[in-house]
Amino acid sequence: MQQAKFSCNENQVEFLNNYKEYGFKDKSSLVREALNRLKEEFESMKLRESAELYAETYMEDSDLKALTESAAQGWPE
Structure with a gap:
């Protein structure tokens, strides 16, 4: 396992x-767990932001809404 030096x-x-x-x-095990949790939190935050951006884009783009609705026709609900 690699080592890292940092200040606290x-x-x-x-x-x-x-x-x-x-x-x-x-x-070291405490620091590793803390870093893993922070990484997961950042990834989750990035995913939420991306989902919000997609939702915003969808709400503002009537062509995209129409395309989505036409593609969904005939699919079970």
């Missing part, structure tokens, strides 16, 4: 030092 403020160091209270075996 006092509150972050205190949080890391309490890794056992959060059920982690060491500081």
Whole structure:
């Protein structure tokens, strides 16, 4: 596993030092889990923003609405 060096403020160091209270075996596993969760949160946020943009585009484009409705005709609901 690769290593990384970074700086933390006092509150972050205190949080890391309490890794056992959060059920982690060491500081590194706490940091890895935190980074994974942050990555998932960013990806989810990006997906939501994309969906909102598509919805906005759909609502503003009458040609796209008509195309979608015509393509959906005959499909079970």
